[in-house]
Every structure is written in structure tokens, then in C-alpha cells.
Amino acid sequence: MNRAELIKTLQNETELTKSETKGIVNLFFDEMANAFANGDRVEIRGLCSFYVKQYKPYTGRNPKTGEKIKIKSKKLPFFKCGKELKERVNY
Numbered sequence: 001m002n003r004a005e006l007i008k009t010l011q012n013e014t015e016l017t018k019s020e021t022k023g024i025v026n027l028f029f030d031e032m033a034n035a036f037a038n039g040d041r042v043e044i045r046g047l048c049s050f051y052v053k054q055y056k057p058y059t060g061r062n063p064k065t066g067e068k069i070k071i072k073s074k075k076l077p078f079f080k081c082g083k084e085l086k087e088r089v090n091y
Contacts, residue, residue: 003029036077046084053078 001009003025011021035042036052043049057073 039075045082047082048085049080049082051078051080052076 007018007021007025010016010025011018014021016024032042032050036050039052041049041051052075055074055076058071060069060071061067062069
């Protein structure tokens with residue numbers, strides 16, 4: 001399911017217009033992105049949680065040349081599946 005399909009499904013389940021539904025979905029994803037940018041954790045009970053993991057700088061290798069290169073520190077979002085979602089998928 002992509003964003004457009006989510007908007008359409010939500011619109012079909014409610015009496016909201018497409019623009020109202022699109023606004024709600026965009027607000028939801030924008031707030032999640034803002035939380036990640038602030039380093040906060042986003043938890044949706046029973047479904048999943050997202051958190052940002054900090055990586056320290058390290059020395060890597062260019063796979064093509066074998067040359068050593070310095071990799072800068074970085075932050076990446078991670079997804080952790082909730083118990084209820086695991087059970088639903090494995091049903």
C-alpha cells in the first residue's frame with residue numbers, strides 16, 4: 001500500500017473529502033518525520049515502533065578500488081514490529 005492508496009482507503013471508510021483525508025495523512029507522516037529529525041521515538045501500540053539509531057564515524061573501503069575511506073557519523077531510522085502485527089502476519 002502506498003500513500004495514495006492509504007488516502008483512498010481512509011476516504012472510503014470515512015465521510016471526509018479527498019483533500020481532508022490527504023491533509024490528515026500528510027500531517028501524520030510530517031509529524032513522524034519531525035519526530036525522527038528531533039531524535040524522538042515514534043510508537044504505535046500493537047503495530048510498530050520507529051526509532052533513530054546513531055552511528056559513529058568509521059573507516060570503510062571503496063569496494064571498487066579497495067581504497068580506505070572515512071565514513072561520517074550518521075543517523076538512520078529503524079522499524080521494530082509490534083507483537084500484535086507479528087501475530088496477525090503469522091496467522
